[in-house]
Amino acid sequence: MKSISIRVFTIALLVLSSALALTGCASAPSIAENSINLDLLSKKQVTDKFGIDQKRDPFIAPTGLVRGKPYEFIVFKLTTSFMSDKFVKITIDARDNDGARTFGYWEKKDFIDMWHSWDSGEAAAVNREALIESYYVPGEQFTVRKGRNEWYLVLIGKNPLKHPLSLTIDVNAVGMAPYVKQFTIE
Numbered sequence: 001m002k003s004i005s006i007r008v009f010t011i012a013l014l015v016l017s018s019a020l021a022l023t024g025c026a027s028a029p030s031i032a033e034n035s036i037n038l039d040l041l042s043k044k045q046v047t048d049k050f051g052i053d054q055k056r057d058p059f060i061a062p063t064g065l066v067r068g069k070p071y072e073f074i075v076f077k078l079t080t081s082f083m084s085d086k087f088v089k090i091t092i093d094a095r096d097n098d099g100a101r102t103f104g105y106w107e108k109k110d111f112i113d114m115w116h117s118w119d120s121g122e123a124a125a126v127n128r129e130a131l132i133e134s135y136y137v138p139g140e141q142f143t144v145r146k147g148r149n150e151w152y153l154v155l156i157g158k159n160p161l162k163h164p165l166s167l168t169i170d171v172n173a174v175g176m177a178p179y180v181k182q183f184t185i186e
Contacts, residue, residue, distance in 0.1 A: 031081050034083055036079070040074070040185070041076060041077055046059045056128060057131070062115070070159055072157050072159040074103070074154070074155040075154050078171065081147070083146060085143055085144065085146050087142075088172065090140050090169065092155070095165070095167075103155050104156070105154070108132065108138060111132060111156075136152060137151045144173070164185060167184075169183070
């Protein structure tokens with residue numbers, strides 16, 4: 001009698017644990033449709049996400065006693081939700097008040113190198129580089145893995161930029177209609 005009870009209990013336990021495991025997998029969020037979104041961020045939104053210390057936050061323009069503030073950053077958050085991996089190409093047309101292209105996107109390596117030129121200590125450099133590797137847009141052309149992804153796109157120009165600024169950012173993902181967004185920054 002005891003052996004039957006133990007077997008029934010063991011089988012019930014196995015069934016229950018299997019059901020819980022399957023329920024856990026089924027509750028994972030799924031992507032219902034492909035989407036792209038691009039938002040212009042305020043300095044407050046950037047500092048709320050990464051902090052106010054330029055020694056750690058790579059998305060606020062560097063300033064120093066000797067060099068002052070040589071650059072101005074314009075930061076965007078790019079969010080994608082894809083049902084499958086997709087190749088993405090970003091095209092940026094950024095012009096100042098005179099119609100000149102005095103600011104634009106820097107590749108990730110150039111962005112990291114710019115930060116290396118600012119001596120803020122080894123620990124800060126390592127932290128900043130880790131944030132850039134994790135969050136900075138990988139390039140103007142890259143493959144995005146399925147699921148929800150978030151990056152930061154930084155446009156950089158010499159400070160001060162001549163306002164108003166006119167921007168058109170085109171994000172093309174293979175198999176989707178082009179996503180085009182225009183911005184005017186006063």
